[in-house]
Amino acid sequence: MIGYLRGQVLVKQGNTLIVETGGVGYEVSVPVSVIEQVSQGSESALFIHHNVREDGHYLFGFIDLAQRQLFRELIRVSGIGPKMALLILSGFSVDSFVRLVREQNSAALVKLPGVGKKTAERLLIELHDRVGKTFAGVGEDTSVDQPGHDAAVETEEALVALGYKPAAAAKMVDQARRALGDGVHSTDQLLREVLKSHVPRGL
Structure with missing residues (x-):
């Protein structure tokens, strides 16, 4: 499966x-x-995100892991296909959409073309718990007062994308930050420290 592409935009x-x-x-x-x-x-x-169907292989591209993970959460919702998921991601950043889900703000969603009230409400209900776990800390204002918060969140999202459970990913990142000591650490530093520990998946 294709998970990453780097090349010239033709x-x-x-x-x-x-x-x-x-x-x-x-x-x-x-x-x-x-x-x-x-x-x-x-x-x-x-x-x-590489989607394999009977009629072909389809690739969907994203600027970061958080955006790809949100796309994957969206297409798991009943009635939401890749086209609708791309539309939603075109209308909202990851932060703003996660905040919208936390607030259960269907009024903002129905402003998008093709998104009706029932679809918006079902989407918000189905995503509420999953988004809360997968994107813990995303879309909250506290990040302004927490140096290194974005790197920690990005590292957690990378681990979730690799197959770890959100709770396990958060615990692993917290342990990595303590191991690295005081200061602001990059996503690469945190991820390297986590992977050094060889923590089994699914804890």
Whole structure:
């Protein structure tokens, strides 16, 4: 399965990119926020959700792991397909959407084209517990007063994407921060420290 692509953006059209790497051009569907951050002819890096269906292989690209994880949570909701999930991610950042779910703000969702009241309410209900666990700390104002908070959150999200449970990921990151000592640590530093400990998956 393809999980990451880095290469030159050959085509940028609508919500689709063609990214050339190793002499192969990959067609990738992306949210508007990604389209706005890449330039045709430049090199870009994308985290990929690879969807295999009977009629073909489909790639969906995201600027970071948090955005990809939210996409995966969205398509698990009944009645929400990849197209609708990309629309939602085009209308909201990860932070703003997580805050919207916590507040159960369906009024903001129904402003998106194609999202009705019943769909919005079902989506918010189904995501409430999952988003609360997977994106703990995201969308909260306390990050302003917590140096290194963003790196910790990104490390937790990376571990969740690797298959660890959210609670286990949070515990592992906390242990890594203590092991590294005082100061502000980057996502790479935290992730390296976590992986050094060889903690079994699923704890």
